[in-house]
Amino acid sequence: MTKNEFKDLIKEHPIYLDGATGSNLLKRGMPAGVCPEKWILEHRDVLIGLQKEFIEAGSNIIYAPTFTANSVKLKEYGLGDDIEWMNKELVAISKEAADGRCLVAADITMTGEQLSPMGTMDFEELIAIYKEQIGYLVSAGVDILAVETMMSLQESRAALIAAKEVCELPVIVTMTFEADGRTLYGTDAKTAAIVLESLGADAVGANCSTGPDKMAEVIRSMAEVTSIPIIAKPNAGLPYLDKDGNTVYDMNSDDFAAGMAMLVETGASILGGCCGTTPEYIEKLCTHTKAMEIKKRKKAEKRYLTSERQAVEFGLNDNFMIVGERINPTGKKKLQEQLRAGNMDMVMEFAEAQEACGAAILDINMGMSGINEKEMMLRALEEVGGVTNLPLAIDSSHVEVLEEALRRYPGRALVNSVSYESAKFESLLPIVKKYGAMFILLPVSDEGLPKNLEEKKEIIHKITKRAVALGMDKKDIVVDGLVATVGADKRAALETLQTIRYCKENGYATVCGLSNISFGLPQRGYINTAFLTMAIQEGLTMAIANPSQELLVCSAFAADLLLNKEEADIRYIELIGGIEEKKKKEEAPGENLSTVKREEKTSGNASIMDVIWEAVLKGNRKKITEYTISALEEGKTPQSILNDALLPAINEVGDLFDKGKYFLPQLISSAEAMKAAIEYLEPLLKEGNGKQEMPAVIIATVEGDIHDIGKNLVALMLKNYGFRVVDLGKDVPKEHIIQAAIEHNASVIALSALMTTTMQEMRKVISHAREQGVKAKVIIGGAVITQDYADEIGADGYSKDAADAVKLTKRILHISE
Known part of the structure; x- marks a missing residue:
């Protein structure tokens, strides 16, 4: 099936998936604990009978029972060598059941192995695992690839990238969300939908976890930010055990169908059932919703950038944003020294500080001599992603660095930048499209800087034309106003302002770097600030700047306030309040300026204890043993390190997790950091005061x-x-x-x-x-x-x-x- 044929399926009315496989097979004799795929191959008629019932009930698409038939899962059952035969035979069983009456989707899910840095599996290894299974499924003749029950956005990306690199079949992706509306790894529904659509999914949605009554907000969030079809495949409510010890669900088929009708009104157009849903549920679902019209949705007017856990949205009339520029070694000798030594401490410090000062996006540049730029870029993306949820702009002069970074970045990035220089234009733009990024359009060509506004416009339109041909549109582009030096060209500022005005009038977002405008002049901060407020008046969307420059940031936020932008007044007041609070803390003697202040547990507590506490809080596994040794050398006892630093820190992490400020990756990183310190201290603790052994x-x-x-x-x-x-x-x-x-x-x-x-x-x-x-x-x-x-x-x-x-x-x- 082609992607266009898939789109044609969903026009006016919903289409229907099947219901549960596992819970229905258990009722039909499958023992708990066996490999489901192996049991199905030994009892073909049971699955064929179940799937025929789903088809009779109204399913347009049934899932082949290949859910855990990837190499990792099959090896756990001692069946790794049978992966090709099993996948092909499992598809054949479903194709026999379908008998041409409905489509057959391959069912793909998580491997159960954790990706680095939480686990040991490399991202490319995971893609290879998915490619292997998908290759067998495609050769078996499936019509669609269904990636489902995903808890990790990065693993969903791996499966989607693998599918796109193996075949051109439609790919649909559903994730499973917790009660708080986020996945186990902390991704919200909006962010998931933005990333997966931009990466090329043909439909996105949610499955499992809950009944339709509790899935409405997830579906609504996805529908608001995407134009592709939305999938809803919930459980039959919540499970419980009946008096005979059988697992049953608290929602009957009528209530399930009524709840699914609500999800159609919310935006879902591909409907099915997960755990606990029988053919009766699908029949009631079809009867209840088949006459309903699909909610008409347009591609969102806003632009979106994301990290793995947070989306930033912006339009041409929204509040101005700062792209933090500090994670760049150019002109920073100390940062260069750290990077050559493989030390990322200053990178993380810059990330946290820029977020605290109001940056909405962080630019990451690792371009310098003496290091492997690609390797350091990937490390920086990983480390920065551990301390901030802000989206990132990936900044490099080398196509291969940008490509590898985009492949691994677990969100929707901004590429800085794409020019019309032939050496890399044709190779870079398709990469930007493949990985679903936005890009900064730099109006520079092989001839160098444009001589005037008309040349700028010409370059802008040539790049846009190529982007559109690749499947992108203007909302994927942020045009660089190309700031020149006013000291050398008195019309430099005016020409940049003209460019910004032209771009806004023609539907482009804009960005500029501020430092060039004042180069060679005294008191540059005043010039930069005045120019920035003028640019905001003309419609500037964002600027690459240092957010710690108080005059600059306050003036920018004040400009938004004066232009009567939505909630600009609240944003300005909060900014000023934050600055005043920070000054009070800086003036207070001995005040701990950590983002989350820990309570002092002992009088005269040495700073090394704060360092250990913060290492646990930030999950700094690489340095915590070194800090622990330093604390012992300073005379701290093993028991005091445990009780006054490690335990208070991990308690703080638990509280942040409970409050939804930390998610599974941070929890694991912090726990691993504490484990490293405990392992070093353990022999010393045992030699101590003979404290009673724990249970x-x-x-x-x-x-x-x-x-x-x-x-x-x-x-x-x-x-x-x-x-x-x-x-x-x-x-x-x-x-x-x-x-x-x-x-x-x-x-x-x-x-x-x-x-x-x-x-x-x-x-x-x-x-x-x-x-x-x-x-x-x-x-x-x-x-x-x-x-x-x-x-x-x-x-x-x-x-x-x-x-x-x-x-x-x-x-x-x-x-x-």
Whole structure:
């Protein structure tokens, strides 16, 4: 199927996907804990029967059962060598069920391995894994590629890039969102939709996690920022166990269908069901919505740039934005020295400081001699992404650096810049399009700088024409006003202002660098500021500048206020308030200027303790051992480092996570940083005052479940708090769990499950523990687990995340903070 044919499917009325596969197969005899793909291949008729029922119910597209048939998952079942045969046979089963009556989509999902820096898998390795599976699926004759149940935007990007590099089939992508509207990795629905559409997805949406009643805001957010079709594939409500111990869902088919009609009104046009939805649900869905008209949507008028976790939107009449220019080694000897030594501390400091001063975007430039620019650019993107959620502008003179950075950047970047110089124009612009970026259009050609405004216009239109031919439009372009030096050319400012005015009148966003305008003149700050306010009056969208220049920033925000831009008054007041607050702190003797101030725990606390505290807060795994050694050399005891720096810091991280200011990547990075310090201190702590050994905790993902991201983090956090953690891994039978609890005299058994099909194993573990006389407390958690479920099966506690698991464990064991 071509992409245009896919678009033609969705014109006036919704089209329909199938319902759940796993939960329906369990009802039809599939045992929990087996490899689903292997079982299906051994029981072809069961799946064919189920899929025929979905087709009879009204499904236009059914998903081939290839959900976990990637090399990583199959190797866990000892089936890695069968990947090609299994994928092709699984598609063949669905094609037999379809019999030409509907389309067959390949089903692709996460591998379960974490990408670097949280895990060990490299981004290119992940793309290769997806390419392998997709290659087999395409050769098997699927019509569509469906990437679903994704929790990581970066992994979704890897799958989408792989699909585009293997074939030209339509690709649809759905992510799964938590109750707070973000994925487990912290991406909100709007950001996900912007990034995936710009990268070339043919439809985006959400699946799993919740029922249709709680999915409306996610669908609405996506519909507001995209023009491609929106997919809604929710569960049949929330799962619970009935009196016979079976997993059931709290939403019947009529309520499900009514909720789906609401999602059509919100903007969804591709509808289906996930966990718990049977053919009856799909039949009711079709009956209830088939006459509904799809909500008409236009391509969003705003422009969007994003990081992995935050989108910045702007229009031609919106508030002026600053692109922070400081992460650039040109003219900065200390930064150059650090980069040559492989040290990124100053880069991160600049990132945080510029955000605090009001920057909306950060420019990243690693161009200097004596380093591998590509390698350092990738490191900078990774490190900066760990300390700020601001979108980034990727700035390099080398096409290969820009290409690699765009490939790995987990958001929608701004490329700085694309000129009409033939040496790189034709090679760079297609790369910008491929990775869905915006770009700064620099009106310079092989002949050099344009001689006048007419030459500028000519270059602008030539670049635009090529961009449009590649599938972009004006909203993907930010034109550089090309500021010259007024000291050398008295008309320099006027000509730049003319360019800005022309661009705004013709639908282009604009940017300029300010420093050139005042070169060679005294008191340059006054000239830069005056010029900037004049440019804002003409419609300047953004400027590349140092946001720590108070006069410049305050004048820019004041200009917006005087031009009566929306909420410019509030923004100006907040800026002034922030500046005054900062000055008060700077004037206060001994005041800690960290972004999040920690409470002083001991009198006369040395600065090295603050450094360790901040290293945990920022997840600085590379330096924390060095800081810990320094603290010991200064005379700090291992116990004081633990109690006065490490534990307060990780508590602060947990609070930030609870408040939605930190997300899974930061939580993992901070926990890993603390782990590094604890590992160094552990022998010294044991030599200390003979403090009583902490209780043992047995932790495992239950039998049949091979997901362990959440479980691993809980284990890491508990270890950091001193508990003796015995991690049994994933897919662990109840007998092994209880035997380990007996052997280690465990005080707590912690169980994890991510799937509704395996959560009932928790009840079996608890029953087996009681049968064996084990008195350990049992706590449970995982994406599908609730407090009600914990109460129902007799668990001693439920935790919603890793930070909460530590608090719960301490509480039920009566361990004081």
